[in-house]
Amino acid sequence: MSPSQMRSPSSGALVATLAFAGIAASVTQTMITPLVAQLPAIFATSPANTAWIVTATLLAAAVAVPIAGRLGDIFGKKRMILLSTVPLVLGGVLCALAPNVEFMIAGRALQGLGMGMAPLGIALLRDAVPREKLSSAIATVSATMGIGGAIGLPLAAAVIQFASWRALFWGGAGVTVVAAIVIALVVPQGRAGAAGQKFDFVGAIGLAIGLVSFILSISKGAQWGWGSFETIGLFALAAVSFVLWGFWETKRDDPLVDLRTVVRPQVLLTNIASIFIGFGMYASMLVLPQVLQLPAQTGYGLGQTVLAAGLWMAPAGVMMMLLSPVGGRITDARGPKFTLVTGALIIAVGYGVGLLGMSATWGVMLVGIVVNSGVALAYGAMPALIMGAVPRSETAAANGFNTLMRSLGTTIGAAVVGVILAQMSTPLGQSLVPSEAGFRTVLIVGAGITIVAAVLAASIPVKRMIENGEGDPVSSPVKSTAVEHPVPSR
Template sequence: MQQPPTAAPRTGKVIATLALAGIAAAVMQTLVTPLLADLPNILHTSHSNSAWVVTATLLVAGVCVPISGRLGDMLGKRRMLLACCIPLIIGSVVCALAGGVVQMVIGRGLQGVGMGMIPLGIALLRDILPAEKLSSSIALVSASMGIGGGIGLPLSAAVAQYTSWRFLFWGSAALAGCVAVMIVAFIPEVPAAAKGQRFDVIGALGLAAGLVSLLLFVSKGADWGWGSATTLGLIATAVVVLAAWGWFEWRTTDPLVDLRTTVRPRVLLTNLASVSIGFGMYASMLVIPQLLQFPAATGYGLGQSMLAAGMWMLPGGLMMMAVSPLGGKLTNLHGPKLTLVCGALVLAAGYGVALLFSGTAVGLMAAVMVINSGVALAYGAMPALIMSAVPLAETGAANGFNALMRSLGTSVGAAVVGVVLARMTTTAGGFTFTSEAGFRTGLLMGGGFALLSGAIAALIPALRPQQLELRDQSGPATETAPTSVSKGRGA
């Protein structure tokens, strides 16, 4: 078995660099959250146009993340990590200088190009870290996106409240620049595992067309009307194009995504669980901040400012940082399957806490801490499950595809829960707003999808103990469940 090169003197710096890269990518996503209500005035445009500031990043990231992963396998993951820093920096500068919605959308789209940092960083860990540090490092870097979101939201709110909104983007440009410098300084060059293979241009274009149609349907369907010709046309296009893309990828050599690998039960079920985890995570991000900020006069809102709400949610981000190493240890002891199941159950328990104690800020803070602990466990386990079942030459692409599945789950969660919150309303004083039943339904849906992800994860086939180590270039092991597994490591 091919062992990763020894990098003991630099291990800590490698992990810190890749974790910071993940945090930077996450901060780019939460950066505009405090500005959402003010964007129409800032950009001198309508609410529907300003919504593209969020949608553009989602669309571009959805397309570019799996492509970045494949290019990382072919050209080198370190090189692609540096390449991802460039659009993050340029996009941040464009946003900081934006005088209108077009410039802002272009800048946010460029930031979306750089979102491939997280799966690339996770895949790179397999190449350069010793085996005994791998599980805990994967867990920490995987959790960095949640950590960045948890820390970035209150920080962005404070900057937006007390200084110019443009400082948010100048700060993000500086953060991306720091990541680039650290990559150059601390990340060693590793030979590309798929060097010399052909890049699948047709597959990339087909995936882009299908994903853009699907993500537009999910993210804009409520605004355009679920029964409108545009919305129905988008979902029809997505189905046809993605079906044709799958047919082509199955038959071509050197595909963008090796579908023969993705349909292996261990990979397929992990990706399906990832969609449900993404839904379960994002439901809380939609519901809990609104409960914190809704006026106290409603009887169920807590009347907090954006900054105060962010501070109440901050311990959740810190909790991810604390729990992720524990997830790595659990994976080392019992395998990533058990870690994923535990993460899903903890996530569901967090929604139970939210339903029981939604009337106090302390109760919601506790719920976020439990929810984020579950997310940390789950996010650390999913890449380990994927990389235990794919060849070394496909780790970047496979992790990129798994990240896409998580993003698809969050997108669907945003759309479905958003519809629930928009439809389940009450009227008082001439104003219509989301009812308490609407918020509770959103929490129940998040908990339900967390339980669903746990049920899916429980079906993931176990590997034999000798097959549990992450796979080298010879490829994944047979997916047959063992007849006997000692100490639970076959999970």
């Protein structure tokens, strides 16, 4: 079935619906940020216990996203998008009613299972949007993973300040229900490109063990000690699990992740660059709110409330919304590789702006705007590069894997930034806070990381891809200057 045959709603309505769904999912993931400092008091427990509320979401999302992508290829992307809304809603309700920290952790883990919505939506666009509008559509929906985080912070802070924190989760669940209804009414089913293939349960378990071990060791290493038995043991388990998983996947006819596709230079380098972009994006999200909220008596803090800090960061999210379709047009004109390189360099420039000075709230806002402008371009280009190098039968799985790479980048970034700020701290009353030198070091690291991402992106060998009769992409000697749209097999 061709895209034109599948298309019933207008492209604008479809993109708006999938973008709304992506924002709903990403807001759910980040809306707990303003609440983190209050969680130990709310549940009368230690910060170490409440930290699992955040970690549970991260772990569940890492496992669920690639699996949801593969299931979307097998059973249909719309079906899996709708199924992804179920744990988001149930998890939100469980968090809203949570009597203790254990219920809260369970609710957040459930919500992590629904984070495959955005990559599934991006993959569905390939089936349902006209070729001439695909680049802008991909860029818009892909950027929602950053937009939701940028606008979710002030919204969540406002709810927490003016209402009960439980209203935050009731509201999130309600928005997701609305998204599910609109998806059911507007979004076409999409192609099940791998229909009839078997799901790789062993591969899913192996990948889950490796990811959980790796992410736990990264996210808890500072708390447990980087040389502790727990941290080293989890790193070792992750390494062994990934080796065995890779061996298993290469022997399967229907693997969870086709490693033969993953190692294609266009896919491999895009995924590696995605890790660095994820790191670069998240470093700013960790630095800017802290600079805004630290007391002015430090000499570099700006003394803003949580709500005010969120409002100063909100223009960055608005800029992502405005620039996402522009990024699609740049991709049409110059190709996704050019857009990715440009986005990475703009992020690096944003960190440079921060190094020149963040002594006023407007300066911090400017840094956020520049960094998020680069993120908007980069986030829209990465799925275009991935989909230009994989067959339709692997579109959702490949997008899910790319999303996982971005998430690993943010996890590694959080760990590295945490170590830097912990080592470069200064006393404030009875506690220690990150020093100005610590923040400047993070900005330098962020700039360096995104420059590396730009170099990696510049080395991506992009060629025009067509599909043979079996739906597998094959290289054409003609260089592409736009998003690669494999020609549907007939």
